[in-house]
Amino acid sequence: MTGSPAARGTPTAAHSATPARRSPQEFRLGNEILAFRFVATLGERRAEPLERITTPEQLRAWCTANDLGGTDMPVSDALLRDARELREAIHRAGSAAAVDGTPEPADEELLNRWTARHRARLTLTGGRAQWHLPDTDPARAALAVVALDAVATLGGHRDGVIKRCEQPTCGGLFMDTSRGGRRRWCSMATCGNKMKKANLKAARGGA
Structure with a gap:
């Protein structure tokens, strides 16, 4: 699909902590896939989660940053809760796909309910x-x-x-379209750079 710039279940252990607050200016917008950019509104999932849409205003800011609405678009607290539920369903379904699995029926049902609202x-x-x-x-x-x-991404409509x-x-x-399928990071500028620095530090003996 084109047009944008390029929760159910038991929370994981990573989600048990209260997510830290982040400003809209810190959105992760480099991912080529719109849905995966939305997943990134919760960062550091394997450590202390960083919630980047803590308020309706921040959800509106994310939509605006992705050419999905204007700065005056009304967003309610209820929609913010629904948005997080959608986000986590996408993450679970994408994580399943990443290990050659099929998303849980409940997550597929939630995604399908959302696409039925597409207007x-x-x-x-x-x-x-x-x-x-x-x-x-x-x-x-x-x-x-x-x-x-x-749905388009998870359903195989992308290379x-x-x-x-x-x-x-x-x-x-992320979607790996690299030659030989060797890509390892969702973003070279962020996660890839962190790993380069960590590897360099390790090579220097942790100094």
């Missing part, structure tokens, strides 16, 4: 694809776009292989 229009303007949201409940329609992107980031504290998802 945005994709238009071409000046050679650029752009989503136009309905006037009624545009924020929910924006999240339906994210769900549709997740590449779904993987989980190998940076020890991350746990994010």
Whole structure:
């Protein structure tokens, strides 16, 4: 799917801690897959979770940063809770796909409920694809776009292989389209750079 710039179940141990607050300026927007960029609104999944959408305003800021709505788009506390539930379903389903597994039926059902709400229009303007949201409940329609992107990705409508980031504290998802399938990080600029620094420090004896 094109158009964007390029919770059910028992929480994992990583989610048992209260996520730290992060500002909208710290969103992880480098992932090529819209749905996986949304997954990254909870960072450091394998360590102390970093929640980047702690308020409705931050959820709106993430949508705006991904060309899914304007700065005046209304977002409720209830929608924020639903958004986090959607995010975690995408992460679980993507994690299952990363190990050649099939998502849990409950997660597939949740994603399918979201895609059934899809009411945005994709238009071409000046050679650029752009989503136009309905006037009624545009924020929910924006999240339906994210769900549709997740279904297309998980369902094999993209080139590449779904993987989980190998940076020890991350746990994010990405699509490996590299030659030979050797990509290991969700982002070279962040997780890859962390691993390079860690390896360099280890090579120097931890100094």
